[in-house]
Every structure is written in structure tokens, then in C-alpha cells.
Amino acid sequence: MEASKNMIGNGKIRSVDEAILLIKDGSRIMVGGFGLAGNPDCLIDALTKSSVRDLTIISNDLGAPNTGLGKLLTNGQVKSLIGNYYNWNPEVAKAYNEGVIDVKLLPQGTFVEAIRAAGVGIPAFYTPASVGTELSKNKEIRSFNGRDYVLEEAVHADVALIKAYKADALGNLIYYKTARNFNPVMAMAADLVIAEVDEIVAPGDLDPECIITPHLFVDVIVKGGK
Amino acid sequence: MNIIPEAEAKIRIAKRIARKFSESSKKIIINLGVGIPTMVADYIEGGNVCVQAENGMLGVGPVAPEGMADRQLINAGRQPVTETRGCCYFDSSISFGMIRGGHIDATVIGAFEVSKTGDIANWVIPNGKQLGVGGAMDLVSGAKEVIVAMTHTTKDGKPKLVKNCSLPVTGIGEADMVVTELAVFCFEDGEMVLKEIAPEASLDLIRSLTEAEFKVDANLKTMEV
Numbered sequence: 001m002e003a004s005k006n007m008i009g010n011g012k013i014r015s016v017d018e019a020i021l022l023i024k025d026g027s028r029i030m031v032g033g034f035g036l037a038g039n040p041d042c043l044i045d046a047l048t049k050s051s052v053r054d055l056t057i058i059s060n061d062l063g064a065p066n067t068g069l070g071k072l073l074t075n076g077q078v079k080s081l082i083g084n085y086y087n088w089n090p091e092v093a094k095a096y097n098e099g100v101i102d103v104k105l106l107p108q109g110t111f112v113e114a115i116r117a118a119g120v121g122i123p124a125f126y127t128p129a130s131v132g133t134e135l136s137k138n139k140e141i142r143s144f145n146g147r148d149y150v151l152e153e154a155v156h157a158d159v160a161l162i163k164a165y166k167a168d169a170l171g172n173l174i175y176y177k178t179a180r181n182f183n184p185v186m187a188m189a190a191d192l193v194i195a196e197v198d199e200i201v202a203p204g205d206l207d208p209e210c211i212i213t214p215h216l217f218v219d220v221i222v223k224g225g226k
Numbered sequence: 227m228n229i230i231p232e233a234e235a236k237i238r239i240a241k242r243i244a245r246k247f248s249e250s251s252k253k254i255i256i257n258l259g260v261g262i263p264t265m266v267a268d269y270i271e272g273g274n275v276c277v278q279a280e281n282g283m284l285g286v287g288p289v290a291p292e293g294m295a296d297r298q299l300i301n302a303g304r305q306p307v308t309e310t311r312g313c314c315y316f317d318s319s320i321s322f323g324m325i326r327g328g329h330i331d332a333t334v335i336g337a338f339e340v341s342k343t344g345d346i347a348n349w350v351i352p353n354g355k356q357l358g359v360g361g362a363m364d365l366v367s368g369a370k371e372v373i374v375a376m377t378h379t380t381k382d383g384k385p386k387l388v389k390n391c392s393l394p395v396t397g398i399g400e401a402d403m404v405v406t407e408l409a410v411f412c413f414e415d416g417e418m419v420l421k422e423i424a425p426e427a428s429l430d431l432i433r434s435l436t437e438a439e440f441k442v443d444a445n446l447k448t449m450e451v
Contacts, residue, residue: 034281034318035304036297060318061358085358088304093357103357108280109322109364116319127326128367132398135359177315179298181282184317212317 012171012221019194019222020046023159026079027052030115030160030186031059031069035088038179039068040163040196042224047161048072054079058115058157060108060182062089073101082155084108105135110152112185118154119188126151160190163224164213167197168204171218172211180212187217196224228379229426235407236262238424238451239375242405243334244269245450246373254331255284255324257365260303262375263334276310278330280361282321285313302361322361326368333369335362337376339391342438344401344413346374347393366397378406378435385437387411387418408432410449417441422449 020043023029029047033039048071055077062081063070070089072078078095080102086092095101106114107129117125126149130136140151162183165176173195175183187193195218228235239262247256248271257278258264267277267288277286279301286301287308295306324330337348346366349359366372376386387404404411409432410422418440423432425448 034302035300037281037300037304038298085360087356087358090355093355096357097354105357105359107359107363108318108361109326109368112318112322127364129326129364131367132395133363134394135363175315177296177299178279178282178301180315180317182318185319 011169012219013169013200014220014222016042016046016196016222016224019043019220020050020052022192022194022220023047023050023052025052026054027158028056028058028156030157030190031057032160032162032181032183032186033068034060034178034181036063036068038163038175038181038183039063040161040194040224041068043161043194043196043222044069044071048075048077053077056080056082058082058155060111061085062092064089065091080104082106082111084111106152107135111155112182114152114155115182115189116185118156119185122154124151124153155189157186157190158192160186160193162187162193162195164195164197166199166201166206167195167218167221168201168206168215169221170203171195171215171221172203172206173197173213173218174206174210175212184213187213192220193218194220194222196222198224228377228381228383229431230407230424232377232381235377236265238407239377239405240265241269241451242410242449243373243375244271247275247332248272250274255329257325257330257333257369259333259335259362259365261336263336264301264303264305266334266375278321278324279307280318280321280325280365282316282318283313284316285310287313322364325361325364328368328370330365330369332371332373333365334373334375335365337374337386338393339386339388340374340376340401340404340438341391342387342389342418342440343416344399344418345391346372346396346401347391348396350394352394362396366400371402372400374401374404376404376406378408383435385435387436387438387440389437389439408435411440419443420446422447424449424451
């Protein structure tokens with residue numbers, strides 16, 4: 001993905017279509033959002049109109065049938081999923097049962113911590129969640145202070161598509177209400193981070209005390225339609 | 227056949243759990259799952275209870291009135307909600323840090339089954355139609371107190387309080403309290419203890435509708451409904 005980064009050149013602001021051209025077949029793509037809050041809608045829409053395929057999508061959920069991220073599955077662009085909750089899109093269970101896609105399910109807290117770990121240079125971590133359940137099968141269990149924990153590995157991506165409220169031209173980001181969810185964490189855990197925002201302002205126009213994602217995590221900024 | 231109509235049963239369960247929180251003399255932070263647990267918020271009184279939503283909010287207010295919904299301001303059940311004074315937002319890793327790190331006083335969750343040793347099954351019925359786990363496994367392992375809100379039996383009248391869970395479990399021995407429309411149970415030293423019984427229920431009736439063995443508290447009370 002270093003090659004893709006070099007293609008960006010000076011300045012981070014691009015059009016949605018230019019940004020999507022940086023994504024290759026077979027990529028592992030993280031996408032922010034929880035339900036319909038905090039999704040990078042314009043980037044998702046452009047991705048579903050592109051010919052990119054064999055994707056691994058790393059996201060909390062997969063929208064609804066033929067809606068949002070769900071469209072990628074309807075289009076046959078998905079190879080596998082890593083995520084948490086697909087009950088809002090019954091097409092996921094259907095495709096999985098038919099052997100069309102592979103699905104790796106993680107508890108929500110484990111899912112986000114695995115992404116955070118990738119972003120902060122931690123290869124794996126122990127968590128109490130899922131001990132004794134189907135989701136910890138074939139994973140290492142270790143006891144600390146008399147309690148069992150399951151070893152979970154970090155989840156890294158080639159590309160992260162995230163949604164923020166405002167960016168400055170450097171790529172500092174602030175978010176809006178519960179649209180924040182997985183976005184700041186995913187911004188740390190991919191080789192190429194593309195942020196869709198409602199508004200782009202000049203450096204210095206965002207209060208430095210309020211910036212949630214520091215600019216070094218962000219490679220490309222696109223302005224989405226409101 | 228159920229003794230209490232389902233809609234009434236759900237309200238009764240929600241009210242009983244709400245009363246437990248309303249009676250708290252100190253500030254408490256709670257997380258509410260979907261279904262009956264969400265209804266608990268409607269009956270909480272007093273100012274000591276603060277609701278956390280795992281999608282990244284502390285100080286969740288009531289569901290947004292018609293026409294006031296902001297689709298970027300939702301709870302974990304995807305309902306549009308409102309802000310309370312002093313509420314705050316954070317990302318999902320901080321949110322689950324609060325949960326796993328023991329900073330949440332209580333979580334209220336629904337369940338399909340609870341075993342006599344407090345195992346909880348609430349995330350999947352293996353019928354091939356569901357593929358999702360949510361935050362329940364993190365919540366039951368991390369919250370200081372795990373309260374299960376569920377009807378006493380299935381729609382067909384089968385016990386949900388069972389010897390051993392037949393469905394895939396969410397956590398082992400994690401339940402602290404179970405509130406149904408007919409009874410309140412607490413888990414003490416790994417054993418299920420009947421604490422309260424609904425006015426229209428007899429001990430024999432509870433035994434006939436409960437597969438799990440349980441002790442009866444010496445100070446058994448009538449559930450306030």
C-alpha cells in the first residue's frame with residue numbers, strides 16, 4: 001500500500017472517485033459506522049459502483065439488504081467478513097450458509113479492541129469476553145489471577161473508510177455525536193486511511209483541544225454530500 | 227399458556243428492575259440491552275442513574291420524540307435518542323474499556339435461557355438465520371452486576387430457567403439476578419435463590435415452571451407489582 005500512498009502526492013484532499021481508485025481487488029477494508037450512524041455513505045456508494053472485488057470487509061455490521069455496505073454483498077464484491085452483528089442484514093447468513101462468503105464473528109468489544117491493538121502496535125491481547133463460548137473455540141485460554149481469558153489477535157486492514165464531521169486540510173478530525181463509534185479506532189489501523197467529512201476547514205480553525213483524530217493517521221480527505 | 231399476558235409481563239419486569247435502580251442511594255452507571263431492558267429506562271425515578279450505550283454515549287436520554295430524531299444520535303438498539311445535561315460521546319474502544327474495565331455498575335440484558343449456575347444464553351438460536359453477537363459477551367463478563375430480564379417461560383410455556391443451557395452460551399456463571407413476571411432470583415455462591423414471588427403465583431407454580439433447582443430465601447417476599 002506504500003505505492004498507493006505515494007500516488008496521493010501533496011495535499012490530502014481528493015474527490016470521492018479519485019479516492020476509490022486507490023483501492024485494489026482483494027483488499028482488506030475497514031468501514032466505520034454502527035447501524036446507519038457514522039457510515040462513510042459517499043465512499044461506500046462509490047465502492048459499490050466500482051469494479052473492485054474479492055474484498056474482505058471489516059465492519060460492525062453490513063447495513064441492510066442492498067443498502068449501504070449490504071450493496072457490496074448483493075453485487076458479489078465480498079469474499080469475507082470480519083465483524084460483529086449481521087442480524088440487520090439476513091443476506092449475510094444466507095451467503096455464509098451457501099458457502100459464498102467466509103464470516104469471522106467477534107464480540108463487539110473484542111472486535112474494536114483488535115482494531116485498536118493493530119493501530120497501536122500490539123499483536124494480540126487477552127480478554128475475558130467469550131470465554132466458555134463457541135466464539136473462543138480453538139483459541140488460547142490463559143488464566144491470570146484466577147480468571148480465564150482468551151487470546152485474540154489484532155485486526156489490521158489495507159484501507160480504512162471512515163466518517164468524520166469536520167476535517168482541517170491537514171487531516172485533523174472531529175466527530176458528531178454517536179456517529180463517532182468505530183471511526184477514530186479504524187483511523188489508526190489501516191495502511192491507507194480515507195476520511196469522508198461534511199466540511200473541510202483551514203488548519204487552525206478546529207480547536208486543538210477538541211481534535212479526536214490527529215492528522216498523521218489520515219491520508220486522504222474527501223468531502224461527502226450532506 | 228402464560229399466566230400474565232406478554233405485554234403486561236414485560237412492563238412488570240421492566241418496572242421491577244427500574245425500582246432497584248431508583249432505590250440506589252449513590253450514582254450508578256447502567257447499560258441496557260434491547261427489548262425489555264430498554265423499557266427499564268421508562269420507569270427509573272430519581273437522579274442517581276446514568277445510562278451508558280455501548281455505541282459510544284454516557285448520559286443517554288429518552289427516545290427522541292417524533293420529528294426530533296437525529297439519525298446520528300442513536301442507542302445500541304439503533305433507536306434515535308436524546309441527550310441529557312452533561313452527556314458525553316466517545317469511541318467504541320473507550321466504550322468497551324468502560325464495560326470490560328469494570329466501570330459499569332450494572333447491565334440489564336434479555337435472554338433465551340439462564341441455567342441454575344448462572345450461565346446465560348442470549349445471542350443466537352442456531353437456525354441458520356442469525357449471524358451476530360453484539361456486545362453481550364463483553365457486557366456479561368465486564369459489568370459489575372448482570373441482571374437478566376426475561377419472561378418466565380417461552381411462548382409455548384417451556385421453562386427458560388433451565389438445568390443446563392441447550393442454546394449456545396454468552397457467558398458462564400455470569401448472571402447475578404433474574405427478574406421474570408412471576409419471580410425474582412439472585413445467584414448466591416453459585417446457587418439460584420428465589421427472593422420474590424408474584425402475588426398471583428404460588429411456590430408450587432414457580433417450581434412447575436422452573437426446570438432449574440433453586441433454594442427459597444428464608445425471607446421470601448411478595449413481588450411488588
